[in-house]
Amino acid sequence: MKKKAKYVLLAAVMATDAAAYQQGSMETLATTVNPYKTLKPVISSTLPDNLPPFTASADSTLNRPFFDYFSWQSFIALAWPADLATRGAPRSPNKARTFIKSYPLKNAPSSTPAVFMSYRDVTQLFPPSGVPVDWDSSQPAYSPCTNSGPDTPYIGDSVASDTNEAGLYIADDSPVVDQHSNYARFETKFNKQEYTQVVNNKWYVQTNTAIALDSGSVEIKAAWRKMQKGDDFSRYYVVNMLATDPNTPTNQQGLCTIQPMGLIGFHIMHKTKDQPQWIWSTFEQVDNVGFNNDPTKPGSFTNGNPDQATMQNGYSYKPAQLPPTVENPAPVVVYRITPIATTPVDTTRNFPHGVSTAGMNQTYRNLLKKTIWSNYQLVATQWPSQPDQELKGGVPFPSSSVANTVIETFGLTANSPTCMGCHVTAASDNQSRDYSWTLAIRPRPDPAAAPAPAVRVKPGHN
């Protein structure tokens, strides 16, 4: 009862603030009412299913803190230690001490699988057999590794497999290479709701289009790099996980090795009741294009001195598509071509560094300072600023400059493509996959159908 009363009070305060917010001009609001003071960063295992209540401003920049808050709370919930007995569930829910104790700042791989690691993987949803296992199935799921098995000492279901970056996959996808000349690796995962809905509706079959996922669906894209001697493991979420040989083509199996992989990028796409065009959150490890607290140790994708004058965009070059891999490929030097947002500038008691994306990052990193998660930052949140404007894709905001340095390295341009700009095409008439490129690209032929005849194009004309 006490808890309920607290929420009633909070709602009343917010309602009062909202009324004042609606009545006042933008100029006076900043001095009279701070709409952000209800936002409170917490170490919680609860994955938010919607935004905190607020009155939307016509200026989307002023709404950003609510979405960034949603992103950070989602990030913490997905990083929460997993309950290995219940796939997708947190261990010791909402006990901050559990979270902190599980992720100490130690220079060694972590033994704690996070909740997102227990989500089902894209290779499990689209196995060559065509039929995925159920979410809770205890049967071994398909793996891209030919040597995976119950005795293999790795944690979670994650396999570092994909090498090519997201986006522009037909036109010009490329891998990104870290300073150790290793290819970054990517994996895509689904929460229980989305996975189960895809399985139940057989949306893993190519011919089953017109996909419409329910709110509550979550997709994760995680980026990893191989950690090596000399790397400061205490600044990364590092787990010993299976990794395919980079030459293993997508959708094929290969021999895997267990490697310490450090999390370097993290995407969350979350479909909510009020945002049918999804909310898009993009996180990075802070040393991707910075310094590892030591000027002699530049980050994962920078030599410490990127030649921005000659780099027309935020990356030094595009490596060739894989496979085949290049032996000892040259590192890609990356810099953030557009800064992390520093507006709005308002501060609150809970966010003394301000409620901009950059300011919130400081607060959350401080909140998590006893854990390795303090070394991650939110790059941006993108959302539909007018969700009812369906024809306009909900009017995505921001409309550019949200690229992640490791997941969308080659989108680091002055007018970069955005999460929603790209994914809306997966929802367009000729895709109909509800913003999910994975559901557009990965489905396989119906295992029950007869093989289709080969399609041939006329050769020979220039």
Place this chain on the structure above:
Amino acid sequence: MSYLNYPRLTFSGTCIADPSTVNNTPENYGPDFDNPELLWNPNGTGNFKFTCTVTQVVYQDGSIATTSAQDPVIGMTFNTNDTPWPGKIVDLDPQQPMVSELWGVRVALGAAGTPNSFQGNYAVAPFMNIWQVWQPGKGSSHYRAFYQSQLQAVSWGNPNSRYLNELKSVTKGDALSIKFNLDSFQSDSSQEGFTTCRIVGVIGPVISSDEPILFPVARCLRPSSSSTLNYAYCIVDKEQSMIALDMGNSIGIQGMWQASINAGTLQLVALSGGKQLVLGSVDYSFTSNDLYNKTAYIQNFPLSAANLEIVQNSPLGIVNGSGNILLQENQAGTYIRAEPYVFRMNAGETATVQLVATQFGSPMANTTINILSFTDNFGPPVADPADPNKSNQFGVPTEALPFPTSVTTNANGVASFTMTARDPGNPRYYLDGQLYGMSYYINDPNEEDPGNSGNFISAQVYQDTQFSPPVTWTNGMQAIFNQYGVIYPIMGGAGSFINLKDYTSVYSNKDQIKAAFTADINNPDHMPATRDLSKSKMTAMVAWIDNDCPH
């Protein structure tokens, strides 16, 4: 003069040319719109790139280096710079696809920031002298053509290579001359290396800041109708008393990536007084690619003082062992070329054509050059949707691109004229604007072989499309975006990262689309990659985006 001069560098390697092929079929813009003919590469990106290594250099004194011990430039990379975007290979029009140009190509010798390096921008140029270099080939695999242009805005390292220092000191300004041959194009998508090709080329100095970019001021050896060889070019270097002959695009090959055919003995001759004065044997190899990769089949022929006199007033030719003439200059030794010879124009825009006339390699001063409408190479014509018995004409209305019937060269053998475009309307029904062509000659309309696509002027004049307000997606914009989505499936087909056929996808990427539309046309990121959107449509589309894309 050009790449034919010393000091000269040869490079060889692999190129990738990835044109979309749906735009090759004119009817895809009209009657077949809903079911377009795809041809061999519907998902082509338009990208053009290459990776090469330096194989040989020739110094100013004629000496040669072929190892890195002799000159560190040997073995170095010479590649396109594909970051942030590769350059593009672009057709002028579905009814004139034989002057495909390279746009936005940037190249680099070595790694930027290292001493022996340079970077430069390839000036837009179309291919020349395409021919069937081996038989029986399949698709585009049996063609060879060359590109000649300049590398401009060249920035240098601080070279310690003798060759690079010589090149840097000899060339004028910040430009270099470049020419490369392409063949062995893999157009079979079922084969490994799909869209790859072989590239062998040369770089040389720009000798004069006003020299032509697209061709050497050289002597043109043309094939006879029964010749098994293709065009060759040469210059007579009076100072060094020699001829530099380019046979790089002249001799057939045995198959993809294979050596030359055995063409028997080939000799360079001067055709003087009804006799063949042999100047030397043409070096080529039918057993390996080594010579071609090192020289690009550019060869120097020393001349005696007497022969130097003769060749300055006599046609040159290539003869086989039986003395049959396979290539030769015309009897008068005249040669005319236009620069530029490919134009994209909108109503109200002007463009200047420069005609360069030479006789035995020297400027032809005070000479009248006749200009004729020439549209024989355009096509195939498309049928009138309203009357299948009618098909489109080219070069009409004539008043949309008037040009003089003749011009006279100056003391340097150069004549020029300016064209001003007007709105041609839509005489090609569903294809935008109109194609105009012009040939040029002194005496005989066929003397410059206008059947060769590089030997006449091609101009696309776009329609000045008027849009009735209010311009919305459904009123004007959808038709344009939709056509690009159909013609270029990577922007509208299944799996495309942007769907130009879908309003929501266009709206959600409007900032990016506008940035690409308004990017300089030389920028590799410019959209449309095909550079075939009229100014009137482009202006309307940008205004529509600025107006928040009303539906």
